[in-house]
Amino acid sequence: MRLLTFVQNGGGERLGALAGDGGIVDLAARDASPAFVSMQALIEGGAEALAAAGRLVTQAAETIDPAGVRWLAPLPRPAQMRDFLVFEEHMRMAGWQGAKLRATWGGPPAPPEPMPVPPIWYEQPIYYKGNRFAVAGSSTIDWPAGSKVIDYELELACVIGRGGRDIAARDAHAHIFGYTIFNDLTARDWQFREMQGPLGPAKGKDFDGANVLGPVIVTADEFGNAPALAMRAYVNGELWSEGNSGTMHWSWGQLIEHVSRAETLHPGEVLGSGTVGGGCGLELGRFLRHDDVIALEIERIGRIETRIRAPHVPERLTL
Known part of the structure; x- marks a missing residue:
């Protein structure tokens, strides 16, 4: 359904x-x-x-x-939002491109090639908790006036249907209500500044409308236990990103098992996959500007569109 x-x-x-x-x-x-x-x-x-x-x-x-x-967003006020980082290509490339971006602000020179992925990433799923009150559907988003580095992130999200604690990965599928598209809009300049802390991300992802969900939730019975879905992102009709959710390093079952360890998972929580490889402007070395329209599509789910209103960013930043 x-x-x-x-x-x-x-x-x-x-x-x-x-x-x-x-x-x-x-x-x-x-x-x-x-x-x-x-x-x-x-x-x-x-x-x-x-x-x-x-x-x-x-x-x-x-x-x-x-x-x-x-x-509207199909689940306008999730019980909780957690966003993971499960695609290895994104993990490798985003760190390297981030170093290039920081170098343009006077930081140290970026290394000549992508850095090794930290061992902890292979040892357990990594996630942060997002702002469940910053959810939007397809709409126009007013970009924060203090940020000038505008980015999208192409993600698949699962919605928890049945709660529980200490859920085994083999049993996790029974706890999934369905799947939707997630555009994790990110103010990269704010994100990289605050994460020098080293905590976060926070303001770089928590501004109003930053968590775009939709257009529908497709119930889990429409998919298998590990849906491998084609994912695409278009900017003003031009294809920028293309990937597949089947390249996730960690499965949905493993994510749910990890989150629910010694912690109760509740109905209506949203778990984001993190950005598919090549699924954001940072990895591509080019960012968004005022009046850009970003459309994310995921096979068998649909399409969501976001128009960026940022008159203070008239030109496209590139690396």
Whole structure:
């Protein structure tokens, strides 16, 4: 099933599902169950609520034109956001290109080739916690006035359906509600400055609208345990990035096992894969500017678009 959150005619948030004809089924309009009040409520409702939603979609005789509503992030306020770094190519190239960027600001010269990946990266999954209140769907994002290095990150995200603690990797698939696209917008100048701390990232990724999710959550039953999906990023219609989620070094099961070790994982948490190899401007040595439109596509999920409003960044920075 393909699930979304939308607004119609200036009303409040509505939980929807896409029917076979592409139209939207307003679930709460067909059933007053508390499970259909929001995406979070549906997730917390478990398998029974999801099955009931499926029946409503099948029985719907009329649907809403998707062009006549405003699409929000499918899960507007996740219970928690964690973003991993599971693609080896990104790990290697982002560090090297980051050194080049810092050199342009007067830092030490970058090494002539990518640096070795730190051993800890192969020993356990690495992640940070993001700002769950900074979520947006396809929209225009006002870039922070103090930042001039604008970047996108092409990621796949999984949404936790059933919580738990000390979940074994072999059992983790049963805890996944579904998958969505994640554009982890990043103010690279802020990020590299603050992470000299060495803590973070924080302000470099936590500004309003920085966590772009959508357009739908596709439920886990539509995929196998390890979905290998084609991933692409376009800037103003030009293909910039291309990769595949099947190149993840750590599996979703391993990520869930790691997070839930001695810590309870809750329904509605979002886990980002981190950037696919070549999936950001930093790796490519070129960044975004005012009025750029970034479109991320992931096979079998869809497409999200973000327009950057940053009149203080009229030119494209390149390395």
